[in-house]
Amino acid sequence: MRGLSVISDDVAWASGTGGSYLWTKDGGTHWHVGTVPGAASLDFRDVHAVSLDTAYLMAAGQDTARIYRTTDRGAHWTLQYENLEKGAFLDAIAFFDARHALALGDPVGGHFLLVRTDDAGAHWNRVPSDAVPPALDGDGAFAASGTALVTCGPHDAWFATGGAAISRVFRSTDGGRSWHVSATPVRSGNAAGIFSIACSDSRHAVVVGGNYAKPDTSVVVAAVTRDGGASWSIAPAAAAAGYFSDVAILGDAATPVFIAVGTEGTAISRDAGAHWLRIDSLPLNTVAIAPGSGARRIWGVGAHGRIVTIDRTRAARLLLNPR
Secondary structure (H helix, E strand, C coil): CCEEEECCCCCEEEECCCCEEEEECCCCCCCEEEECCCCCCCCEEEEEECCCCCEEEEEEECCEEEEEEECCCCCCCEEEEEECCCCCCEEEEEECCCCCEEEEEEEECCEEEEEEECCCCCCCEECCHHHCCCCCCCCECCCCCCCCEEEECCCEEEEECECCCCEEEEEECCCCCCCEEEEECCCCECCEEEEEEEECCCCCEEEEEEECCCCEEEEECEEEECCCCCCCEECCCCCCEEECCEEEEECCCCCCEEEEEECCEEEEECCCCCCCEEEECCCCCEEEECCCCCCCEEEEECHHHCEEEEEHHHHHHHHHCCC
16 A cells, blocks of 8 residues: 545545555545456556545556546546556646646656646647756656645646655746756655655655665655755654655644654654654655544554554653553
């Protein structure tokens, strides 16, 4: 399980290997499990739910990029986008609203593959290559949690990279039509770099990552920006080391709390990413919380079909009394 999209404390969608998807409407007490017809060999690394009824699945596979949509909780699926060209591999999908979205793929022809829709996925069009700074040698994005690409507000989008000599963050302020890029201090290289990004507003964002093949607890894997990505400051080592595949923001832009998960466990930062505190060692791939300040439940998914939740109040208590 790597895809996770939470609408409320009751409604969530998840996705994973074997062409599988799941949804719940009662806070996870019961789950409907299904497989997209003809997609049993696909790995759905990302899911975006518009509502309990409507959701999008993104398939990540070598030379196979697909996006499916349902409007009836998975009873029927429509293949909206397919790219079978050599090198096509989707990493993440992110929505500005119910009709406008972006999908990110690894570089094809020296530039990251970015496609946009303005009509709820009826048509997906590639962003022109000259609107995206060129990829570096070895550059790529990671599809570990579907959060290498995120949106923040009606026009801002960010995506993060790794695999090359440096890790970088690309940012758009016009709905994904054009992009600029900045370097970050998160260590990059083979199987290493930034895996996830989260933004609290147009100026503040956090990135996490590491080396998924060889997590190194001496290497800092989190960094923050307070100037819209122009510069990045790295967090002190402590708990912000090892490997994280996803990060999410709890709370508003004024007082953000960050929660990050990975194969080494979960960590929380209550000072906008400057310092981190490990709260457990349960391996997870993805973490999410419903939009809005009233959400009570934090969700996570991982290997072997694992789905977990934690009460937000209890998570706050763990910040003060870790164990």
